[in-house]
Amino acid sequence: MRLSGKHILLGITGSISAYKAADLCRLLVKEGADVRVIMTPAATGFISPLTLSVLSKNPVGLHMILPDDTWNNHVELGLWADLMIVAPASANTMAHFATGTCESLLDAVYLSARCPVMIAPAMDHDMFLHDATQENLVALRDRGNIIVGPASGELASGLIGEGRLVEPQEIANAVIDFFKKDLPLNGTSFLVTAGPTREPIDPVRFISNHSTGKMGVAIANALFDAGADVTLVAGPLQIDIPKGIKHIPVSTAAQMFEAAKSVFASQSGAVLTAAVADYTPETVATDKVKKKEAQWTLPLVKTVDIAEELGKMKSPKQVLVGFALETSNEIANAQAKLKKKNLDLIVLNSLKDEGAGFGTDTNKITFIGDNLIQEFPLKSKVGVAGDIVAKIIQLLHA
Numbered sequence: 552m553r554l555s556g557k558h559i560l561l562g563i564t565g566s567i568s569a570y571k572a573a574d575l576c577r578l579l580v581k582e583g584a585d586v587r588v589i590m591t592p593a594a595t596g597f598i599s600p601l602t603l604s605v606l607s608k609n610p611v612g613l614h615m616i617l618p619d620d621t622w623n624n625h626v627e628l629g630l631w632a633d634l635m636i637v638a639p640a641s642a643n644t645m646a647h648f649a650t651g652t653c654e655s656l657l658d659a660v661y662l663s664a665r666c667p668v669m670i671a672p673a674m675d676h677d678m679f680l681h682d683a684t685q686e687n688l689v690a691l692r693d694r695g696n697i698i699v700g701p702a703s704g705e706l707a708s709g710l711i712g713e714g715r716l717v718e719p720q721e722i723a724n725a726v727i728d729f730f731k732k733d734l735p736l737n738g739t740s741f742l743v744t745a746g747p748t749r750e751p752i753d754p755v756r757f758i759s760n761h762s763t764g765k766m767g768v769a770i771a772n773a774l775f776d777a778g779a780d781v782t783l784v785a786g787p788l789q790i791d792i793p794k795g796i797k798h799i800p801v802s803t804a805a806q807m808f809e810a811a812k813s814v815f816a817s818q819s820g821a822v823l824t825a826a827v828a829d830y831t832p833e834t835v836a837t838d839k840v841k842k843k844e845a846q847w848t849l850p851l852v853k854t855v856d857i858a859e860e861l862g863k864m865k866s867p868k869q870v871l872v873g874f875a876l877e878t879s880n881e882i883a884n885a886q887a888k889l890k891k892k893n894l895d896l897i898v899l900n901s902l903k904d905e906g907a908g909f910g911t912d913t914n915k916i917t918f919i920g921d922n923l924i925q926e927f928p929l930k931s932k933v934g935v936a937g938d939i940v941a942k943i944i945q946l947l948h949a
């Protein structure tokens with residue numbers, strides 16, 4: 552939900568592409584934005600206000616003066632918004648905006664809005680190329696309005712050329728990018744490993760562990776919400792991966808290492824939450840092992856230590872965070888790991904703590920860093936992810 556808590560005014564004008572505004576509205580709401588729609592009277596000839604009121608879950612503003620002689624408070628609407636988007640923006644409405652003409656509720660809200668305004672023009676090719684439209688566009692851009700598009704392609708008139716409304720998903724992306732630039736991890740990228748690994752014994756059996764991937768996905772999500780590009784290298788997970796996070800599915804420890812190694816060099820850092828197998832069967836039987844002997848000894852060999860290998864690759868600018876699940880001598884073991892593996896931070900969780908560990912929705916962690924031992928109370932995994940991301944932001948700027 553990359554637009555959670557954002558107030559967005561969506562202005563719709565009388566263009567044949569007005570139907571696409573319904574999709575844009577839906578995408579913005581899906582990303583968590585509170586959307587209020589204002590339509591010009593001409594827009595209602597192309598799409599019904601009812602559609603937009605259902606999709607935005609808010610009444611649609613149409614007129615400055617209401618039938619009961621009250622008014623639609625354009626000043627209040629203009630102050631409420633964090634961002635105003637006009638999509639599609641007709642040549643007529645752009646001319647109003649450029650000249651300060653105030654004939655519709657949308658014009659009035661535009662003139663009173665203090666927030667940034669995004670304008671996505673949509674019109675026929677020749678209307679768009681006309682000197683009047685081009686001059687209005689330059690004036691609007693020079694005044695700080697963000698112009699999105701138009702795109703080139705087939706137009707409703709049958710002409711081919713510039714004038715198409717940019718696709719709703721692209722406008723939604725522009726909105727997300729607009730808000731992203733203020734986020735603390737904008738411009739950074741992080742690798743997160745999550746979930747268990749599976750080490751095959753034969754075609755039907757494997758060695759694995761109880762990791763569900765909940766903690767790793769919560770961290771990937773928190774990094775993403777803070778503006779980072781996130782790549783999640785994950786073993787088989789029991790939860791969905793939120794949209795926007797790049798997912799590289801793997802199974803064995805060796806595959807996880809190869810995937811993590813290939814991504815790590817280009818990242819600002821990595822958070823290694825995966826419960827990676829320490830040992831893997833020396834050989835994998837090609838056929839299912841039959842139940843014959845009273846005892847079965849399975850030779851195991853050490854897997855590659857992903858944290859240690861990434862620690863060797865780490866540049867001074869990168870932040871490397873590891874997880875440690877200990878059952879005894881927790882702090883001393885974690886401190887030793889921190890040094891040996893060249894990590895910046897270890898997030899320690901102990902199986903002794905109730906509510907911590909595998910499968911739970913909560914976790915109780917301690918940060919172990921250079922001269923740092925910081926204990927946290929039991930929190931939701933989402934809350935814990937927030938603490939870890941706050942620490943990463945600190946480490947990145949240190």
Ligand SMILES: Cc1cc2nc3c(=O)[nH]c(=O)nc-3n(C[C@H](O)[C@H](O)[C@H](O)COP(=O)(O)O)c2cc1C
Nearest residue numbers: 564565566567591593594641642643644673674675
């Ligand atoms: C079928 C049809 C399609 C239209 N499509 C567009 C369009 O894509 N872009 C545009 O600027 N005007 C278009 N117009 C003209 C506008 O609807 C007209 O200029 C109207 O006054 C715009 O009012 P508004 O800016 O208040 O919404 C179209 C008109 C018709 C009848």
